[in-house]
Amino acid sequence: MLLEASSVEKWYLRGKGFSNRFFAVNSTDLILESGKVTVLTGRSGSGKTTLMNMMAGLLTPDGGKVLLDGKDLYAMDDNTLSRLRNRHFGMIPQGAEILPDLTVMENILLPIGIYRDRYGRSASEAEECARELLEQMEIGDLSDVPAKELSGGERRRVCAARALAGAPEFVFADEPTSDLDDDNTKIILSVLRQATASGCAVMIVTHDPEALGYADIHYRMDGGSLSVLPEDNKPKEEKIHAI
Amino acid sequence: MNIRKLPFTNLLRKPGRTIALVLLTALLALSVFGGSVVVMSMQRGLKSLESRLGADIIVVPSSAQSKVSFKNMLLQGTTGAFYMSGENLTRTLEVEGVEKAAPQLFLASLKADCCSIKIQVIGIDPETDFIIQPWIEESCRQELGDMDVVVGCDVGVGAGDTLKIYEQYCHVTGKLAPTGTGLDSAVYCNMDTMNKLLKAAEAKGITHDITSEDEGLVSAIYVKVREGYDIGKVNSAIQGHTRKASAVRTKSMITDVSGSLSGISRTVTWLTAAIWILSLVILLIAFAMIVNERKKEFALLRLLGTSRRLLGSVIRIETAVCSLAGGIAGVMIASVFLFPFTKLIESSLGLPYLTPPLPRILLTALATLAGTVIMGSLASAWAAGRLSRVDPGIVLRGN
Ligand SMILES: Nc1ncnc2c1ncn2[C@@H]1O[C@H](COP(=O)(O)OP(=O)(O)OP(=O)(O)O)[C@@H](O)[C@H]1O
Ligand SMILES: [Mg+2]
Numbered sequence: 001m002l003l004e005a006s007s008v009e010k011w012y013l014r015g016k017g018f019s020n021r022f023f024a025v026n027s028t029d030l031i032l033e034s035g036k037v038t039v040l041t042g043r044s045g046s047g048k049t050t051l052m053n054m055m056a057g058l059l060t061p062d063g064g065k066v067l068l069d070g071k072d073l074y075a076m077d078d079n080t081l082s083r084l085r086n087r088h089f090g091m092i093p094q095g096a097e098i099l100p101d102l103t104v105m106e107n108i109l110l111p112i113g114i115y116r117d118r119y120g121r122s123a124s125e126a127e128e129c130a131r132e133l134l135e136q137m138e139i140g141d142l143s144d145v146p147a148k149e150l151s152g153g154e155r156r157r158v159c160a161a162r163a164l165a166g167a168p169e170f171v172f173a174d175e176p177t178s179d180l181d182d183d184n185t186k187i188i189l190s191v192l193r194q195a196t197a198s199g200c201a202v203m204i205v206t207h208d209p210e211a212l213g214y215a216d217i218h219y220r221m222d223g224g225s226l227s228v229l230p231e232d233n234k235p236k237e238e239k240i241h242a243i
Numbered sequence: 244m245n246i247r248k249l250p251f252t253n254l255l256r257k258p259g260r261t262i263a264l265v266l267l268t269a270l271l272a273l274s275v276f277g278g279s280v281v282v283m284s285m286q287r288g289l290k291s292l293e294s295r296l297g298a299d300i301i302v303v304p305s306s307a308q309s310k311v312s313f314k315n316m317l318l319q320g321t322t323g324a325f326y327m328s329g330e331n332l333t334r335t336l337e338v339e340g341v342e343k344a345a346p347q348l349f350l351a352s353l354k355a356d357c358c359s360i361k362i363q364v365i366g367i368d369p370e371t372d373f374i375i376q377p378w379i380e381e382s383c384r385q386e387l388g389d390m391d392v393v394v395g396c397d398v399g400v401g402a403g404d405t406l407k408i409y410e411q412y413c414h415v416t417g418k419l420a421p422t423g424t425g426l427d428s429a430v431y432c433n434m435d436t437m438n439k440l441l442k443a444a445e446a447k448g449i450t451h452d453i454t455s456e457d458e459g460l461v462s463a464i465y466v467k468v469r470e471g472y473d474i475g476k477v478n479s480a481i482q483g484h485t486r487k488a489s490a491v492r493t494k495s496m497i498t499d500v501s502g503s504l505s506g507i508s509r510t511v512t513w514l515t516a517a518i519w520i521l522s523l524v525i526l527l528i529a530f531a532m533i534v535n536e537r538k539k540e541f542a543l544l545r546l547l548g549t550s551r552r553l554l555g556s557v558i559r560i561e562t563a564v565c566s567l568a569g570g571i572a573g574v575m576i577a578s579v580f581l582f583p584f585t586k587l588i589e590s591s592l593g594l595p596y597l598t599p600p601l602p603r604i605l606l607t608a609l610a611t612l613a614g615t616v617i618m619g620s621l622a623s624a625w626a627a628g629r630l631s632r633v634d635p636g637i638v639l640r641g642n
Contacts, residue, residue: 089548095539115548
């Protein structure tokens with residue numbers, strides 16, 4: 001599967017009486033390839049989350065298109081797009097949102113329980129996978145804990161497990177390592193990296209230089225514009241074995 | 244975690260919020276159901292009163308006016324121990340324009356061994372009576388024979404029982420439909436029986452203002468004026484022709500009553516409408532607040548792939564369960580306060596109050612439940628609709 005943004009842009013109204021258009025993302029092209037980790041860095045407010053949300057079918061662009069295998073996401077009806085997000089996209093949102101009244105495992109399995117006729121991984125397969133992931137991220141004993149009791153870093157790791165358990169084709173991780181210590185940063189990055197082994201395309205937005213070591217492609221965002229940094233774009237296979 | 248279970252999980256794991264919503268809808272259902280039942284009961288009371296009150300004029304002893312208010316006599320069926328000569332009946336019938344004149348004879352309330360409440364005995368003449376007789380015929384076919392009585396619905400005996408009044412054994416031949424007035428706790432018999440009971444009462448030391456005469460005694464005479472005659476003139480004619488009696492027109496009393504009744508029922512209707520609108524507004528605000536507080540939660544569900552429609556049904560099921568529970572609670576609370584205390588409401592209103600039959604009540608309860616559920620769904624649909632017009636990407640990023 002190929003996810004491709006073609007000249008997407010997003011602007012907001014700003015200034016006195018909201019008279020000025022402020023471009024959060026300028027006309028941008030981006031391709032997410034399966035089996036590759038794409039890392040996006042850039043200063044705060046440069047438009048990274050905005051771009052990622054548009055790629056993930058969560059934010060309607062003001063110009064341009066986002067195409068999944070040639071089909072425009074934002075031309076689809078809500079039901080089709082929602083099902084597509086549910087089946088093919090996994091996301092770690094920047095705020096690491098979870099449902100506080102559900103347990104950790106209920107949160108992780110929530111996406112799989114949304115549609116009765118959801119194809120792909122079954123709930124039991126997903127649960128097994130989730131347990132492995134939790135184990136790997138060193139929160140294996142938390143699966144029955146109410147999510148509201150988790151710390152920030154634990155929540156973020158639960159979000160990672162939730163994003164990956166359904167075996168999506170695309171994973172969007174918005175600052176997945178922001179409240180994690182060095183060890184956990186390495187663990188979560190390598191978990192994301194692992195997902196590419198089965199052909200998943202991973203997009204990571206981060207401020208963490210550590211992530212560059214796991215990147216196949218590195219983009220920089222500046223004031224809403226994207227630039228490729230080719231010198232960083234060499235395979236980093238050895239890093240994974242180091243963990 | 245199945246999304247169809249999510250509404251119930253949400254309700255169970257946030258008990259505070261759930262209880263608050265249930266209470267709110269309970270208040271709504273309580274006021275609407277309670278208000279409707281009160282209005283319906285008052286209207287039914289008036290209708291039964293009107294249909295029973297075919298009399299244009301009532302003639303009572305002049306001394307009675309100080310003893311009992313006519314209004315209460317009409318509305319509440321309260322009677323008193325006052326008597327005049329039966330001659331007045333003949334005299335009334337002599338007046339031109341009088342179509343019918345029906346005597347009634349009251350026996351002072353007594354505590355019968357059957358009941359805890361005081362009952363009144365009212366003697367009627369089945370031949371000429373047009374006030375009570377139609378009502379008796381409605382409820383029981385049998386004619387009132389000697390020592391037969393028919394009882395109001397609040398008297399604790401049934402047809403076939405024997406009622407002992409002043410040591411006299413009376414055969415209960417029927418029980419009347421409720422009127423919502425004091426007449427419900429009265430016992431009715433024919434004049435012969437009544438005279439026997441009066442004698443028995445006298446023998447027990449209960450005295451009357453007037454000693455028995457050949458013509459017998461009457462307490463009140465209900466008069467129907469012939470078509471085409473002026474009731475006011477007939478009234479004065481009766482007044483002039485009878486002795487130690489006063490004639491009173493009922494029309495003015497009835498209009499008085501229906502006036503105050505429609506006033507009260509208008510007030511209750513407006514009050515109900517106001518409470519309904521107020522609760523709708525509160526409900527809308529509450530749902531808007533709840534949805535606003537939970538907008539990240541809902542945006543997250545959207546992010547995970549829940550379609551707008553599915554999210555809508557999650558929210559709808561949650562509110563439907565809440566408002567149904569609240570509706571049932573409200574109807575039940577209203578029932579607990581209304582139905583056991585009809586007598587109290589009746590006497591404090593001072594108006595006839597007749598609870599509607601069970602099917603009507605059930606229908607009203609169902610309509611109330613449907614109303615609360617629909618209202619809750621509308622309020623939540625409105626709040627959810629407002630939310631889902633915004634992209635989840637926008638909702639999630641706003642902290
Ligand atoms: N809904 C919105 N309304 C107005 N302005 C917005 C909105 N969403 C984003 N912006 C603006 O667009 C710009 C890009 O925002 P975005 O969240 O994409 O930044 P970011 O690169 O992810 O920053 P960070 O690293 O801090 O997360 C910011 O200047 C932000 O203020
Ligand atoms: Mg961001």
